[in-house]
Amino acid sequence: MGLKRPDLETKISNLLSPLVVAGAGGALVLIALVPQLAALIREQLQANLSPTAAAVAASAIGVGATVFLVGQLPVFLIWFERKVAAHIQDRLGPMRVGWHGVLQSFADGIKLVFKEDIIVNGADRFLFKLAPFLVLMGAFSAFAVLPWHTGLVVSDLNIGLLYVVAITSLGSIGLLMAGWASNNKYALYGGMRSAAQMVSYEIPTAIVILSVVVQVGSLNLQDVISAQLGGFGNFANWHIFRLYGLNVIGFVLFFICGLAETNRSPFDIPEAESELVAGFHTEYSGIRFGLFFLAEYGAMFFVAGLTVVLYLGGWSGPFFEGPLVFFIKTLALVFVQMWLRWTLPRLRVDQLMALCWKYVIPFAFLVLLVAALASAGAS
């Protein structure tokens, strides 16, 4: 009695899962060693190429590495989230594919790639196809300014924070586009809601970022971190401990805004599955749906990373410092995002706006005011 277990799959997963686990460990080591590697590569390039070509090659390598990392992260994060959710809910979660399901995301990815790509009748085919890429672009191009270590950033823009605020709005246009192009009312509602939500939460986001900018005096993310280095145990100078503790409020506000900007629960009304079926990606299937997924998890990681940069000292830490510290801090915040998602119900649209206007913005202004006064007093 009973069904036979699928042997081939078992074999494959048994073979691959150690590889993946080892790969993950290797990736961590690699992340820890990135500064040295980067220095090495830069040296080699400068030795062998003309300065311009070296610069181009260096930035190409930087972009490539970031894209690779950012492309792989969601795969891990999806598995991670599923495990976290499952354990919070006393379940096991994915267990089949590989050791504790580590290969699940890969299997799902393969499935998504090979799934039939359905475009509904009456959809605006061009925009329908374009939208996921736009969303993905909005989420991933923000990584260009995320600093992993001193000088270890794809593009060291001096308007980094402005760039971050500006580029994320591409995503909202993408969501609107997806919502409209689907020719589905639920999708339209989802797109509209997400755009409204992102637009209104951009205000407190910008204000909170501004409060940090006022304290640092620069829009550059490297400068933001270097302002937090040093101090007792290399963590006393983190912004979260400064400004008479008001930055804790700023930190919480920024975290809330980050949740709202990435459409994460409890602010996931654009894709509220109990109301809008799936919101803006109702009609998407196959790899296009997968792109939305990648974008969501990429954005999650980015928002967490930005929070770490702004408030938790970036790569600096009490005992160690470097990209690994940054990565671990960011992962911890990502975990908090997941933890919140699996605890809280969803807000309603008007409550979401009320929260923004009645609570978040006044407090953001408070923080900004105090920060401005404090820095005016200091200078």
Place this chain on the structure above:
Amino acid sequence: MERLDTISSLQYFVPEIVLVFTLMAVLVCDLVSKNRAPRERRLLIVIPSLIGLVVALSYSLQGSEAVSAGLFHNMVAFDGFGQMLRVIFIVTSIFVLLFTLHSNELRLVHHGELLVLLLTVTVALIWMANSINLLMIYLALETVSVASYVMVGYLKTDRLSNEASLKYILFGAVSTGTMLFGLSLLYGLTGSLDLFEIRSALSSQEVVASSGPALMVILVLVLAGIGFKMATVPFHFWCPDVYTGAPTPVTAFLSVGPKVAGFAVLIRFFYGGLASPSEDGASWAMVGSVDWQTMLMGISVITMTLGNVGALLQTNMKRLLAYSSIAHAGYIMMGAVVLSGEGIQAMLAYMIIYLFMNLGAFLVVIVVHNDVGSFDIKDYAGIWRRAPLLTIGMGILLFSLMGIPPFAGFLAKWYIFSVVIDAGLGWFAVIGGLNSAIGAFYYLKILKTMFIDGSDTPEPSTPLALQPLYAGLLLVLIVPNIIGLLLWGYLDRVTEFSQKLLDAM
């Protein structure tokens, strides 16, 4: 002209500051009185705005003698001309504020918002009229525009009002966009945004030699924006539609405020940036290589002719007054082409008198509409029997608009024509006179309707409902028209102020 920094500018800036604070206060009053009775609420809104306007008016009347300064790092000018305009705008605003109180058209649901918009336009008009920087000109002009777009669309359930507003904003945005493009080219040509620096850049020989076509294009583009505000041909298309669709008090305001400010910008831009004053300051000479005087003259002639001819065909009172205001814009512009201090004085005088007669005419329109519920000239029949005094008042206003001798309108026209003739442009004055003659037809047509038509109907007539406030306002508006000659004394004051303008430039 003295260039002042921010702090030292503030003392010359009191009326504007008062107005800005008033508008914020009105906004707050409107919000906190949300749950009160409508009457009480209206008092809470109207009284602070009136107080603010009156305070601002008193400050602007005081004036600081013999100072001519570029405030805020040469952003706005402070001089006699500007102070005079301040007074005009604030007085207009006070009148219009009082107009709104009993108009049946405005259902006064968002009265607070309307007053905030009115105050904003008032203060922005002052900024606009005094700007001596391209950025300021554009910014103030847009502030006036944006607020007046909303004012035109104030009756949001009314189709006409909405259409007027849409037309206004599309025309406005296109013409200001065009103007902006011109301004950007001007900035490129001269490398500066400051009008005086532009003048000096344009005066240099090499620029004059090479920049002819460029400057021509720039002037055409810039005139689009200014012309839109002045409602001169060929940027007058919006004017009849918007005047008809907008609520009448707003129309009254638009026919005076932005138009006057448009002329002020015209003078600031051309006299300040594109002409250099003579030694004694009484006349100007054009700089650059474009004969903009002829250009303005042409515009003036076409404007007044088209305005008058257009008005002949109208059956709607507001529309007729719109065309009439286009024609008056043409007359006013006559003063701008002569390139002399006299011309500016004549314009100012015309504008002041125009304020009274035009606002008066629109007030009569409001009063009649409150009772009759129509803007059609046909429906003015028999007003004479119902309200003889009102009809007589309207007659005085119309005669004044026509330019018939005993009334102030004649004075204004005479002054401006004489200035033109003095400048040796007799044929120009003749065209103006001919136009006045055409204008008399349609004004007389209204009078005929009011006095004669419908007087043979047998029904007993009920007296026209006339609110005491409006009666008083009408009196205040008509009296200056009758005693126009007495205004001479005030015109001296105008002369005095404009002398300061000449000093400045």
Place this chain on the structure above:
Amino acid sequence: MKEYFADLFAAVTSIAKGMGITLAHLFTKNETQQYLSEENPGARWQSVIVPEGLLQDRSRMRLHVKIEDCIGCKQCEKVCPVDCIDITTEKREKTDAPIFAADGTAVKQKVVQFDIDMSLCCYCSLCVYPCPTECIVMTPEYEFAETVKSEFLYRFAKETPAPPEPPKKETSDPVAAGGS
């Protein structure tokens, strides 16, 4: 104003409480089991409440007919609320050797057709109670998914004695089976 901060406080505390609960659950034992795994080879649900082995005592899953015990009384066919049982009988010839069911009842009818359409069955087990020889029973077997609907037609009547377990039909071709 007081309400504003009270709201804020309530929000923060209630969310913190909820997060505490979920965090605690993150580290508690899982309640679910791996379906079809090494630890659970029979795919049997290990209940935390019911003692082991007792859960399936009365399970009402797949129907099974011990056809050799059937006396063709058609009680089950009559009582079935969804008419999923189809029985045809022929009178046994007097000359045939007497057959007895397991409990000793004499089989007087020859069951030539005993079909149960498991896709219609509502698992109410009403057919089980009236059976005089207890030949129709519900087994704890629940994994009998098929991809073709006609596979759910279980034909129990056999010329030859059916093998005791499993009670699956011999052939998947219903036409061939119908010919018998």
Place this chain on the structure above:
Amino acid sequence: MISLEHYLIVAAALFSLGLYGVLTRKNAINVLMSIELIFNSANINLIAFSRFVSGDTEGQVFALFVIVIAACEAAVALAIIMSLYRILKDVSLDEASVLKG
């Protein structure tokens, strides 16, 4: 090398396209989009001049204000269009024709 004229010609082309849109499109929102094109062309001009001619950030500041004004104007215009749409159920400019000039 890209010179000032390159930018100016692109801006002029953008301006002409905007003008073309204003002249030919019937839909009010489409006209609004064309107006945004005009604003953008002016901004390119301003910034190009700011870099090549004046050598300071005056032009950039002007462009900044232009962006602000464009935002205000778009908001108000859309509000008016929405308000009119409620009455007309259509936003084509031909429909808005009770007022015939």
Place this chain on the structure above:
Amino acid sequence: METLGPQIIFWAFAALMLGSAFIVVHGKNLVRSAFSLLATFFSAAVFYVMLGADFLAGVQLLVYVGGILTLLVFGVMLTNRIYNLNLETQTFQVLPGALVSLAVFVILTTVVVRTPWSQSALIEDGPTTPIIGRALMTEYVLPFEIASVLLLVALLGAAMLVRRRTDL
């Protein structure tokens, strides 16, 4: 190499900008027009970067893409119900309009090419944010304040206009 890169970028984005602008003004589908504005705005931002105005580029993206474009798309969607997908708008006066704008383009181009712009100064490439910030707080403080009044009024007016009909 040093000059080729910017040239390629310039021409690519000029083509993108004008092409998308052409779709904006001549597209049949209103929503596509709105979305193709995205490309126009984006390429304008690229131009700003090339012109050394990095702050302006950021603001362009932030305000135009995040604000105005979203607003426009909202407007398009709200005024065209989704079940009425035929968003085709008839064009009129195409030929005269085309001729006029072509003439304008020719005139402007001629003027631009013929005029000797006094290309005296090239600003140094560097962060413009502090300079603009300082300018806004000193020289341009009055426009800055006026802009805030303008924003307030625009917000107020827009809110008043779109509020529900029921409260009037």
Place this chain on the structure above:
Amino acid sequence: MSLDAAAVQQRIEAKFPGKITSAELEVTDPFLVIDNAAIVEVGTFLRDEPELAFDMLHCHSAVDYLELKEPEKARIEVVLHLTSLKHRHWIVLKVMLPRDNPKTPTLENIWPTANWHEREAYDLFGIEFEGHSDLRRIFLPEDWAGHPLRKDWEWPDEWHGIAVKPDEKFSQRAMEGENIGVGPFD
């Protein structure tokens, strides 16, 4: 102060004499049969009279009596189960309607819950409720033929190409070699 059926009957009789056509008080659930024309007045009275206060219509059923043997007794009964939350008593009312063209006034203005119940009765029995605000079919498609809970209702053959009549048994069809597949693999 609960009242039994007899007391209720007495009060109705006092108010509307002759409107109770018959009453059965000795059975499990005693019921009163009300004249069809008077049901609205009686209902209003039952709800509004403070002593009775039947404020809840908790069940509304219809029964079709075909009575093939005695065709003159054929009827459709509308059965109302009323409860008073205040006095905690309950009563059954019946209304007799003719089988052909049954019509009765609607009760939705007395008890709003009757709205859907009456739609159900209309759908399944074809009773027409006069004055009902929204008398449409509620369970069945708008274009279904007949009213299924009538005793003489017959299955239609098909509905928009879908065979709805109970077919011959599935086993027989399968036996005839038909491959009745489900799922993606057929």
Place this chain on the structure above:
Amino acid sequence: MSSQTQYKDLEPDEAYAFKPEDLEPDEMILNMGPQHPSTHGVLRIELKTDGEIVKDAQPHIGYLHRNFEKHAENIDYQGVIPFTDRMDYVGSMNNSLTYAVAVEKLMEIEVNERVQSIRVITSELQRIASHLLALGTYGMDIGAFTPFLHSFREREKILDLFEWLCGARLLYNYNWIGGLSHDLPNQWTDRAKIFLDQFEPVIDELDNLLSYNKIFTKRTADVGIIPPERAVGYALTGPNLRGSGIKWDIRKEDPYCGYEKYEFDVPVGQGRYGPIGSCWDRYYVRVEEMRQSVRITRQAIEQMPAEGDVRETVPKRVKPKPGEAYGRTEAPRGELGFYVVSDGGLIPYRVKGRSPCFVAMSIFREIAKGEMIADMIAIIGSLDIVLGEIDR
């Protein structure tokens, strides 16, 4: 026979209650369901929306209609019970109990005390299971997924108990006319007590996780308010009626199965976070009812006679004399009633099921107007409907 095919072809938009041409410019028709994640089955609701505001809502039911009542007219009395199970498929124990009570009333059968106690125990456990499902899915509708799985974890335990008892997990066919299909297995009551002991703290945990959560109260406390008089007028029963503050419980008012022997309270809506009769009140009445059910179950287990034949009074053939009876019980969703008419034959002449969800759904249109789209979900969830019972 082929004469009855006279259906007319409907225009596609005849299926819509709202016509596109009647809409205001801002309005839009949104078709929610029949396939929608939170309509709790195949419910279709047509919404006339203005942005996020719902101007009007028209529910369409019948997608799950099987005409149970027609079935019942063709099967013998005992055979109806599997069909009643399928009405409210998450509260089957109570359905079959109600039908059994109705037929027993018709046949005047008195069941013995052990049967009564077991019926009370099973129906109260079923009530807990049903409420757990209702609360869990309600949390999920509002957006919290974890409470759903936590409550399903507990529900599984009850289903385990039931499977042990009668072999099925969902559709039990356990209550028979005049008795039960099985007696309790050995140790069953002990295990049930173990379950109850560990279940009570879980309710508190659920409260802290969901009920008192600020977001949850904000979402539900001012939404879908049913004033008491409307609730009575629409004949709401069960938690929906009690949520509006009216103390009405069939177990107290018209006791069956010996409920009068047990001590328990009837929780009613208090309006703790907003107006009385809101979604939160209805939700919280269910939470409180679970506590009361635990109490009742404990008492029933205590008082249950150790001996007794559960099939003592099961009639050999169910053939009531002509007559009619209306039997009702307090099902998890409210007053469930069966109106059974017998003509003296072996099959019922007419069985009418009075389903609480059908009645609850009929008030939906009235309370939905003016709320937001997200509130539709909250309202449907708080009414706790089961489409199997609405459509029957």
